[in-house]
Amino acid sequence: QKEVEQDPGPLSVPEGAIVSLNCTYSNSAFQYFMWYRQYSRKGPELLMYTYSSGNKEDGRFTAQVDKSSKYISLFIRDSQPSDSATYLCAGSGGSYIPTFGRGTSLIVHP
């Protein structure tokens, strides 16, 4: 079992939809949680970085962490075709080394 699990998708939504991306993790030592966006095998780009449980909002993006259920979510409001990419979630503990899920492919069609 991988430490971070993600549904690979693809997830296809119409432009303007609210997108919900989810991960589960198994390592109880994780305290930091990240979402990265990766376009067609380019370098992962950091979107959200959160510590412990709770919500964090940045523009159209909201990250949620529920440590009690080991569940991580990313919500994208008013999705745009330019949001089409692979979204990687990651967790890290005291070492600060991100452990990644395999990513979810998102397609936003006009």
Next chain:
Amino acid sequence: DSGVTQTPKHLITATGQRVTLRCSPRSGDLSVYWYQQSLDQGLQFLIQYYNGEERAKGNILERFSAQQFPDLHSELNLSSLELGDSALYFCASSVPGERAFFGQGTRLTVV
């Protein structure tokens, strides 16, 4: 632009050969991480260096090695290459305890 620079962008080499991938971290970042990304395995952590010293090892093969130099740039050396080593290799850097920023990667093709 993340500020992390990787060279070369693409590399094609034959089985059995040795290659060196280079990474320049963001200014001020002391930690450098190397990751391998293949289609079937996702992003796999290989190794971390902090201020010139090896800090942590992940799923790095014995044929692979890395180092970080006094100017903080890092090199990943891959030897006795096999077809299965074809992948994207990413470098990331961070200030200790903070978020990691990734370079654009080196695409290695072993033929």
